[in-house]
Amino acid sequence: MPKLEHTSVPLWATASPTVAPEPDCGGASYLLVGVGAQGREQVATWADALSGHPVARVVGDHADYVGVDLAAALAEAQVGVRVRIAGPVSSCLALRGVAVNAGVEDDELHVAATAKGTIDVWCSHCTSTSAVEAEIDDVVRCRGCGRSLLVYHHVSRRTGRFLGFQIDAEALPDGLSAEVAS
Amino acid sequence: MTALELVVTALDDPVPGVRSVTFAAADGSEVLPTYVPGSHLVVDCGGRTNAYSLTGDAVCPPTYSISVLRLDDGAGGSRWIHDELSVGDVVEARLPRSAFAPASKATRHLLVAGGIGVTPILSHVRAADQWGRDVQVLYAHREGRGAHVAELRELAGDRLELYTDQAGFVARLEEVLAAQPLGTHLYVCGPTAMMDHVLARAAELGWPPSRLHSERFGIDVLDPGEPFTVTVAESGTTLDVPSGTSLLEALLEAGHDIPNLCRQGVCGECRVPVVGGRPLHRDLFLTEDEKEAADVLMCCVSRADGPTLEVSLR
Numbered sequence: 001m002p003k004l005e006h007t008s009v010p011l012w013a014t015a016s017p018t019v020a021p022e023p024d025c026g027g028a029s030y031l032l033v034g035v036g037a038q039g040r041e042q043v044a045t046w047a048d049a050l051s052g053h054p055v056a057r058v059v060g061d062h063a064d065y066v067g068v069d070l071a072a073a074l075a076e077a078q079v080g081v082r083v084r085i086a087g088p089v090s091s092c093l094a095l096r097g098v099a100v101n102a103g104v105e106d107d108e109l110h111v112a113a114t115a116k117g118t119i120d121v122w123c124s125h126c127t128s129t130s131a132v133e134a135e136i137d138d139v140v141r142c143r144g145c146g147r148s149l150l151v152y153h154h155v156s157r158r159t160g161r162f163l164g165f166q167i168d169a170e171a172l173p174d175g176l177s178a179e180v181a182s
Numbered sequence: 183m184t185a186l187e188l189v190v191t192a193l194d195d196p197v198p199g200v201r202s203v204t205f206a207a208a209d210g211s212e213v214l215p216t217y218v219p220g221s222h223l224v225v226d227c228g229g230r231t232n233a234y235s236l237t238g239d240a241v242c243p244p245t246y247s248i249s250v251l252r253l254d255d256g257a258g259g260s261r262w263i264h265d266e267l268s269v270g271d272v273v274e275a276r277l278p279r280s281a282f283a284p285a286s287k288a289t290r291h292l293l294v295a296g297g298i299g300v301t302p303i304l305s306h307v308r309a310a311d312q313w314g315r316d317v318q319v320l321y322a323h324r325e326g327r328g329a330h331v332a333e334l335r336e337l338a339g340d341r342l343e344l345y346t347d348q349a350g351f352v353a354r355l356e357e358v359l360a361a362q363p364l365g366t367h368l369y370v371c372g373p374t375a376m377m378d379h380v381l382a383r384a385a386e387l388g389w390p391p392s393r394l395h396s397e398r399f400g401i402d403v404l405d406p407g408e409p410f411t412v413t414v415a416e417s418g419t420t421l422d423v424p425s426g427t428s429l430l431e432a433l434l435e436a437g438h439d440i441p442n443l444c445r446q447g448v449c450g451e452c453r454v455p456v457v458g459g460r461p462l463h464r465d466l467f468l469t470e471d472e473k474e475a476a477d478v479l480m481c482c483v484s485r486a487d488g489p490t491l492e493v494s495l496r
Contacts, residue, residue, distance in 0.1 A: 078361060103364050
């Protein structure tokens with residue numbers, strides 16, 4: 001596997017999501033996004049540090065619902081806003097997708113993953129998504145088609161899902177020899 | 183192929199002090215290379231090369247157009263275009279290049295032009311019109327000196343705002359910068375002081391660097407700099423670079439063949455690796471990270487931060 005910084009996988013989405021750089025304080029306003037108890041906690045900490053600045057919060061317990069509210073908030077947002085996201089890795093990845101799709105630039109976005117949890121793996125064969133506890137390079141079973149998927153070191157900026165593909169796609173099925181196959 | 187031979191097909195003075203030049207391919211080709219909106223053409227102006235923004239259609243254009251402000255105290259390129267260039271003349275140019283392209287992800291483009299800085303902005307507005315992009319244009323110019331106003335009005339309609347007084351422009355800029363929907367990118371071209379103001383106010387109003395795009399005409403007149411000595415690593419020879427002489431000039435004088443073009447720290451042609459000493463960067467080409475790394479410099483404008491510098495010319 002190449003060095004992660006040369007891939008689409010952000011450092012905060014890896015096994016030790018503790019090394020968050022300091023967030024940018026140069027915004028005209030802030031949109032603080034939290035998922036789960038730890039996410040809300042982080043949002044509260046950020047809000048305290050930003051007292052006196054215009055701050056809006058979008059918090060909840062499920063990334064899908066938070067994503068809807070985040071998209072609505074970003075549709076009204078103006079240049080100058082900074083978005084900060086806190087929550088489990090898979091929520092952060094999904095919500096980053098919402099932000100990116102709404103036109104948020106990387107230098108306007110800060111992510112603090114609060115826990116590893118599951119990750120979403122997208123099957124490139126049947127296109128279903130499996131939430132699994134796994135690391136990059138692990139092999140997991142696709143919930144849609146049952147194939148054994150390698151969790152590849154690519155995660156979509158748009159959807160927040162890791163790419164999964166069949167680990168043994170080029171191996172011949174049992175009982176089939178190379179001559180017969182050719 | 184990077185060189186173009188162009189023939190002047192039309193000259194026009196749309197406003198006092200500005201000459202618009204139209205070129206076609208000297209070999210009779212009907213189409214010139216397509217370029218990115220905001221590109222400039224490096225033209226050989228009677229022995230010196232100057233970069234001018236292209237103002238016309240960018241896709242398969244039959245002609246290239248530039249508009250040149252006459253600078254009586256400039257280095258001579260603009261005077262040459264105003265005084266020497268005639269219809270039918272053939273000039274050498276480089277292929278258009280761009281460091282001022284529209285951001286493909288932007289959902290709205292805020293274009294700010296000052297004076298002759300309108301030229302790349304016009305190119306952006308044309309592209310925006312062709313692709314149906316959302317634009318807003320602020321154009322500040324001196325009374326009676328607004329080049330390309332009619333074309334901009336036709337392309338941008340009431341999305342074009344004109345200012346001939348500085349106070350009015352500055353006040354409106356504040357309002358506009360503070361009220362842009364997310365997804366807007368800012369593009370500014372104009373005099374240095376104006377660009378510095380626009381970019382500084384944008385940053386103070388929370389615009390991140392990724393949304394800010396600027397095209398500078400070149401560095402304002404630089405101070406002559408402190409004298410230093412430069413050692414060429416390969417030969418071990420040492421040269422004096424006096425105050426007022428550029429490192430590039432000193433190296434060329436000593437017989438080193440250094441590729442160079444704009445001699446203003448803009449084009450990136452004269453990049454030289456630094457192997458000893460600290461460079462004093464004065465260019466607009468290298469990124470902040472590259473300047474920080476201190477292992478390369480643009481020798482046309484940059485000097486030594488200290489008494490000595492060692493460069494590699496392999």
